[in-house]
Amino acid sequence: MSTSFPHWEVFVRARRGIDHQHAGSVHAPDGETALRAARDLFTRRQEGVSLWVVPSSEIVASDPADDDAFFEPAADKAYRFPTSYELPPEVDQM
Amino acid sequence: MSQEQFDALIQADERIEPDDWMPDDYRSTLVRQIAQHAHSEIIGMQPEGEWITRAPSLRRKAILTAKVQDEAGHGLYLYGAAESLGTPRSELLDRLHTKTQKYSSIFNYATPEWADVGAIGWLVDGAAIMNQVPLCRCSFGPYGRAMVRICKEESFHQRQGYQIMLSLSQGTPAQKAMAQRALERWWWPSIMMFGPPDSASSNTGRSMAWGIKRYTNDELRQNFVDATVPQAELLGLTPPDDALVWNTERGHYDFGEPDWDEFARMVRGEGEIPDLRIGVRRAAHDDGDWVRKAAAAYVSKQAERSAA
Numbered sequence: 001m002s003t004s005f006p007h008w009e010v011f012v013r014a015r016r017g018i019d020h021q022h023a024g025s026v027h028a029p030d031g032e033t034a035l036r037a038a039r040d041l042f043t044r045r046q047e048g049v050s051l052w053v054v055p056s057s058e059i060v061a062s063d064p065a066d067d068d069a070f071f072e073p074a075a076d077k078a079y080r081f082p083t084s085y086e087l088p089p090e091v092d093q094m
Numbered sequence: 095m096s097q098e099q100f101d102a103l104i105q106a107d108e109r110i111e112p113d114d115w116m117p118d119d120y121r122s123t124l125v126r127q128i129a130q131h132a133h134s135e136i137i138g139m140q141p142e143g144e145w146i147t148r149a150p151s152l153r154r155k156a157i158l159t160a161k162v163q164d165e166a167g168h169g170l171y172l173y174g175a176a177e178s179l180g181t182p183r184s185e186l187l188d189r190l191h192t193k194t195q196k197y198s199s200i201f202n203y204a205t206p207e208w209a210d211v212g213a214i215g216w217l218v219d220g221a222a223i224m225n226q227v228p229l230c231r232c233s234f235g236p237y238g239r240a241m242v243r244i245c246k247e248e249s250f251h252q253r254q255g256y257q258i259m260l261s262l263s264q265g266t267p268a269q270k271a272m273a274q275r276a277l278e279r280w281w282w283p284s285i286m287m288f289g290p291p292d293s294a295s296s297n298t299g300r301s302m303a304w305g306i307k308r309y310t311n312d313e314l315r316q317n318f319v320d321a322t323v324p325q326a327e328l329l330g331l332t333p334p335d336d337a338l339v340w341n342t343e344r345g346h347y348d349f350g351e352p353d354w355d356e357f358a359r360m361v362r363g364e365g366e367i368p369d370l371r372i373g374v375r376r377a378a379h380d381d382g383d384w385v386r387k388a389a390a391a392y393v394s395k396q397a398e399r400s401a402a
Contacts (some may be wrong), residue, residue: 017109017235050111079157080164085253089262091325093250094220 006055008034012042013050020052028053104305109235120304122200123297124194124234125179127306133173133197137371139165141205142214150208157254158211158397164251167203168244175236180326191376193368199360200287207270209262209276213329215255217277217284217322223248224318225288233305256325268329277326278334286357288315294354319347 005027011020023042028034034053042048060068078084087094095115103110108115112138137160146162149155200218205211226245232238262273287373289295289311301307309317319338326333337350359365 013111016103016111017238019239029222033391035155050113077156077160079153079254080160080247080250082249082253085250085257087256088328094256094321094325 005029006057008038008053009056009059010034010038010042011054012038012048012051013052014047015049020050023047025056026053104233104303107233107305110233113371115176115286117298121179123301123304124237124306125181128172128176128179128237129181129186129189130196130198132169132176132186133195134201135165135169135172137197137375140371141203141212144205145208145211148208149211161215161251161254164247168247169288171240171243172237175240177300178236186331188248191372191379193363193372196363198287198360198369199357199363200283201282201371202360202363202365203279204367205304207272207276209259209272210279212255212258212262213276213280215251215253216257216259216325217280218287219248219251219255221284221287221318221383223252224321228308228314229389231305231308237306251345257333260331263270263331272390273329274331277329281333281335282352282356283360285315286319286352286354286360288312290319290354290357302381316346321348323347 006029007025007027008031010023012023012032013020023038024040026034026037031053035051038051038053043051048091074080095118097115100110100114100116100120103114110120128277133322142165146155146158149158169231173186176186177183186195190197205214223245226248230238230245259276263381264270265379274365292298292312295311298387299311300309302310323333323338335350337348340346341344341348341349
């Protein structure tokens with residue numbers, strides 16, 4: 001029987017100044033080991049300057065079945081976008 | 095990391111991230127600047143929020159509600175960026191509530207007429223954008239990233255304001271006169287939003303060396319005047335400055351000297367409005383206390399149940 005290590009989500013910061021972005025996941029017994037595994041798996045070609053690993057079980061996710069109702073309140077508010085405001089061409093680039 | 099590495103990163107126009115070593119002064123300057131920026135966003139909800147119920151149409155109410163929601167959101171992005179430097183949000187809010195940290199004095203002007211909402215969007219948000227676009231390239235990563243998000247959202251604020259001014263200036267003579275009064279009220283305060291003249295700005299040099307600031311106050315002020323005067327002309331409104339004239343040689347507008355004594359009085363927080371703003375803010379915080387308590391009680395009850 002194979003041993004199952006905890007699952008970790010991996011976030012990579014590609015370079016200074018930009019956010020860590022989700023890259024994928026690894027299995028590892030602890031955080032330190034997960035970091036090393038993530039380094040070997042996701043940054044073999046210098047894809048990152050910083051790594052975060054987070055236990056997958058700690059991620060709280062929205063429910064795909066509820067997506068429509070969850071995000072619907074933003075759907076009919078076109079006035080939140082700059083394109084909702086027609087201005088004369090002379091000032092349209094403000 | 096060390097001072098040398100920090101200096102090398104700044105020299106190379108790289109970004110500093112929260113886990114990096116940084117000089118204490120750099121950290122405290124940023125905590126103060128980002129917190130004051132955050133305070134300005136949430137205090138800025140008040141002068142316009144007062145107009146939500148009185149906005150002249152359902153569309154205008156919806157737009158204004160969305161804008162005030164955005165200001166709250168911008169405050170939260172910025173408090174998050176400030177917290178990444180190690181100062182908890184509760185402490186930052188305490189500093190606002192006890193007036194030990196400031197917010198932009200532009201929010202200590204009154205909004206007696208509907209056209210003020212238009213003028214704020216056009217001029218105050220216009221000046222804010224002029225200030226904030228270079229901050230997207232601030233050397234501190236989380237601040238720059240918050241500013242990218244904010245600038246993207248801010249564009250609608252300026253456009254809706256200008257559109258209000260446009261409707262009023264094309265309306266009845268009384269509406270146009272109201273728009274002109276609002277321009278007169280907000281012109282100088284907006285120009286002073288860029289801070290004291292370079293000759294009197296003690297922090298500019300250091301902030302520029304650290305890559306926190308990219309342009310001086312006077313450079314940004316000039317950009318703002320150059321961009322805004324043609325917009326006023328298109329509205330058929332006149333900024334309250336007799337010295338305002340295009341200078342062909344410089345390729346810029348010349349303009350008069352703001353009343354720096356008034357600026358100093360506003361920064362010191364004179365007048366009745368500062369107490370009103372802080373009072374409303376504190377009341378909002380205190381009135382929300384039962385909600386925080388209820389949320390905490392709910393969580394501990396859930397924990398008890400799942401333990402049982």
